[in-house]
Amino acid sequence: MVETNHVHHHGPPPPSVVVAPPSVISIPTGPKVHQPHEQLHQLQFCIHSNAPWPEAIALAFQHYIVMLGSSVMIATLLVPQMGGDNGDKARVIQTLVFMGGINTLLQTLFGTRLPTVMGASFAFIIPVMSIINDFNDSVFSSERDRFRHTMRAIQGSLIVSSFLNIIIGYTRAWGHYTRSFSPVVVVPVVCVVGLGLFERGFPRLAQCVEIGLPMLILLVVSQHILRGFHHSAHTLFVKFGVLFCTAFMWAFAAILTVAGAYNYVRGQTKLSCRTDRSYLISTAPWIKVPYPFQWGAPIFRASHVFGMLGAALVSSAESTGTFIAAARLSGATPPPVHVLSRSIGLQGVGLLLDGIFGAAVGTTASVENVGLLGLTHIGSRRVVQISTAFMFFFSIFGLFSRL
Secondary structure, X not given: OOOOOOOOOOOOOOOOOOOOOHHHOOOOOOOOOOOHHHHOOOOOEOOOOOOOHHHHHHHHHHHHHHHHHHHHXXXXXXHHXXXXXXXXXXXXXXXXXXXXXXXXXXXHHHOOOOOOOEEEOHHHHHHHHHHHHHOOOOOOOOHHHHHHHHHHHHHHHHHHHHHHHHHHHHOOHHHHHHHHOOHXXXXXXXXXXXXXXXXXXXXXXXXXXXXXXXXHHHHHHHHHOHHHOOHHHHHHHHHOHHHHHHHHHHXXXXXXXXXXXXXXXXXXXXXXXOOOOOOOOOOOOOXXXXXXXXXXXOOOOHHHHHHHHHHHHHHHHHHHHHHHHHHHHOOOOOOOHHHHHHHHHHHHHHHHHHHHHOOOXXXXXXXXXXXXXXXXXXXXXXXXXXXXXXXXXXXXXXHHHOO
16 A cells, blocks of 8 residues: 655646646557567568568468478378378378468468468377278288278378367367466477477488588578678578578589489488489379369278377367467467467368368478578568468479479
């Protein structure tokens, strides 16, 4: 309790009190608008500000390249174990990219409305592998039949598990759970999700260390050293560092391939290092639109569904941490409880579509693309929405997506 003494002054006010004339009194008309770089250090475009169209298109293509890596890696890991050939692998990649475009549009338009790309999730690999192992001892007329039968079983388990996300999302049960999410909780979640990719990526890097390791070194050097040489260099290496490093190292790998550096090495090294061993150029269909139940009618089995339910729950926690990180890196306020609930419910709808269209795994908020927001200092939502145009185009027109 603070007591105040009321003193009545008679006459003019004391000299220390200055009364401004009415003509100079300013009345606030609304909240102050802060520039993107004032909201977050070095942020050039926030969620509502848009880069020039040429720059936005190049940045969108960079987001597409980043999300494509997970789709290719997951398909390369799973399809051969299902019995699929290189043509089946190309179609699975196209389906994963196509569904990533649909789910990204749903989230950026109706979900969190944050600049987050929805891509293939590694959380579903373990239950998918268990489904694959269940059919190892089964007899099929051909490996292609085994592949189709496995994909139909994956479809059924994805469809059933999607209702878990739909229920916990649209009943707002997930939102009440996220009330306990603090920075102490969210930071380890995002870190664990990001570091979990090392388990998949670094073994691949070790199979061709002369390509993978220079790529990492070049990216780090370009982001912290080369960008300070000139203004144009800053623009090139900060905004388009991933594109620049990828193009440079692919050209280097192509030179080694043509020069015969991998002519007399073991088969696995050829597959990992040569630029002509993906077998996607010769097998990808020229025009192919993913459609519902393209592998056949889904197969439902309880033992498969329980494992996929766990993966759906893990992907919900993964997406929640990624959404919060995306809000911070794009200059937006932290998503409220009802928005997080709505986004998880919509992710369940996306998981249902994944099962209907026959994606090999479900989708989740891509932590790699959120990392790209922090790398480029551009959190524009329009850039992410433009990237879906690349996803749709390259997933349909195999003539261009082969490269």
